[in-house]
Amino acid sequence: MIKTYFLTKKTRLQIRDNVLTKALALKLLAVLTRNDPVMSNHRAHGHYLAKGGDLYRFFAEIYGKADGCAKGRGGSMHLIDQKVNFLGSTPIVGSIVPVATGVAFAEKLKQNKTVMCVFLGEAVVEEGVFHESINYAVLKQLPIIYICENNLYSVYTPLNLRQPERGITQLISGHGIPAISADGNNIRETYNVIKSAYLYVHSGKGPVFLEFFTYRQREHCGHLFDNHLGYRSEQEFLEWKKQDPVSRLKQLLIKKKYLSTAQIQTLQNKLTVDSEKILEQAHASTTPHKTINDADTYA
Secondary structure: OHHHHHHOOOOOOOOOOOOOOHHHHHHHHHHOOOOOOEEEOOOOHHHHHHOOOOHHHHHHHHOOOOOOOOOOOOOOOOOOEHHHOEEEEOOOOOOHHHHHHHHHHHHHHOOOOOOEEEEEEHHHHHOHHHHHHHHHHHHOOOOEEEEEEEOOEEOOEEHHHOOOOOOHHHHHHHHOOOEEEEEOOOHHHHHHHHHHHHHHHHOOOOOEEEEEEOOOOOOOOOOOOOHHHOOOOHHHHHHHHOOOHHHHHHHHHHHOOOOOHHHHHHHHHHHHHHHHHHHHHHHHOOOOOHHHHHOOOOO
16 A cells, blocks of 8 residues: 555655564564553564554654654654654664663663563674673663564675574574574464563563564565565565465464455455555645754754
């Protein structure tokens, strides 16, 4: 849907979507409470909505409208909504990690009994500030879950050209933090792993690092496909596309006879109609007044 509007030039902001990372967002909603804070990176759409973010305010933000969750000033990559404890996202690689770690420290000092959750890509583990943050979180036994969405590429560079032949969890566990890898496109497995980590952290035992293997289906920045650039093969792309978490969940629901194909299609049709209506409302909403530029700005 966003793709269609982008092609018709109804939005000119950069879009970085979460296609094929939907399982993590879906199960995040099922585990976290409303009071648990979340922060994310440049692919935060699903994370924001799963945390309870408002769809109208999300679309309005994509359009740069005054009703947006960041008042039209953040766009696709700078989502924030304190009403649902989504404390912000930023596209600068690794920069959100120390901020989230600081929030976890503050939550512990306040004895709020919450669990901080921060999303990051696998390239973040190549940043020094990430390791400083992990070290401090372990030292202070902070209530935070670091969720790494490993989509195997940093823009066009594959993982094997950036990191030596060892697992990321092997690297991270050297800090003394529980580090677990799982299939990020398997919704049931994802739920079980996140729930287990949540209970561990919530009990006061300290931080956890989770790595979920997934894949970036579309181009690094945008709504199109970019296999023609040659940095990945068509065969690899198609193999990962088969692992789409929503498609796998549909198959499971049908196999277990929880829902029929017709019932699923009816739900999809309703969601599409409702979403398009909200999208049109957001597009027709007002733009921010220029006086808002200096509002909520701190130096």
